[in-house]
Amino acid sequence: MEPKTPTRRSPEAGERVRDAERTKQKLLDAALTEFSAKGYSGARVGEIAARAGVNKQLISYYFGGKEGLYRAMHRESLETEYENANADVPPDELLRWYLHNSLSDPRFVRLALWQALSGETPDDETQADVDIEQERMKRRQERGEIAADVDTAALQLALMGMTFAPTAFSHTARRLFGVDIDDPEFEHRYFSTLKRILGALAEGAEHPQKGNTLP
Template sequence: MPARRPETDTDTGRPRRSRRSPDETQRRRDPERTRERILGAAVEEFGEHGFAGARVSRIAARAGVNAQLISYYFDGKAGLYRALMRKWRAVVTDISRPDRPLDQVAADYVIATEEHRSWARLMAWEALGGTPPVDEQPDEPDFLVEQLAEIRRRQAAGELAPDLDPAHVMLALFGAAAAPTLLPQIARRIVAAEPDSAEFLTAYRDQIARMVRHLAP
């Protein structure tokens, strides 16, 4: 029986390459990529419209997926919002590692907030609503309580003057990091620079670090 000749491409006349099915690693990565696309689309949608105004159909369209996948991976809009909160907390937790100086932690909050502008806007929508749109999962520790405990530890280690209240310091630093994103018109008038420009962010990040160093005893 004669050997079967490989099929040729009608346009090039060259042998066609056989299509290989994706290996196990590729199959495993596909859901991860899909989840990340959905999360990226969701934070933009929530940032623009808030939790109440966000639409699963628009999130799916942004991500280029079927809306049913959002229910499959995240159990609907509320589950998607919780997943976003966990993702942002992972970013913040990495920035505020105990081995990093407090001034660098505060400075990097500024950059992280600028790089993730939709996250800051999402927090603003949550504030306008008065209460978080989604309850915390009962098995998840309170993220802000953990962050405050870390500030208290740093104070005990001598990074913060003893007459300062760690809770008020933490609140002030959160506000300082978000100010260029949430109050750009104010920043523009005070500093006479575009708050999303590289020049402003470099200078602001440096000044925040300097301020925090002055908080040490």
């Protein structure tokens, strides 16, 4: 008697949804790797699909093509940022999160540098997104965590620069600190100084000193 061939069960609707979400997440992660390494123009959908281990036609199916995938990847990173940078997070903890995130996964910094240098990538960050970030910064200022005379727009840009600097200048950072930027010692030492800078700004709101206000 011949053995019975196992009957293949069609996946249920919930399983199909989970499989689709897993596939999309694989593509988004692979896209971040490819775009951060080669920029928007240099990235190839075939390479992204190969990294994700899926058929490249799924990029068109789920995202409508290369640009749609790039926008979805960028929007996901913005949403993650908003979740971790809400107005209730103190400035030093906010800075800690940005720094740790950029050191543990330099792809985000490299992607931002590609965007800035090439000027040709689709940009999903809107004025409304920037306004939300500024509103949160101003709420911290109202609580006295940031000096009242500090320009919050300049501060936000400066904080971005300070967290991006180790990845952008990793060789210089290595020479200065004697360890690579992915070494916990580097993060500890670097963040300690950044925290002192923020602390000085907060103290300025509580203990203003003559001559410290910029013209």
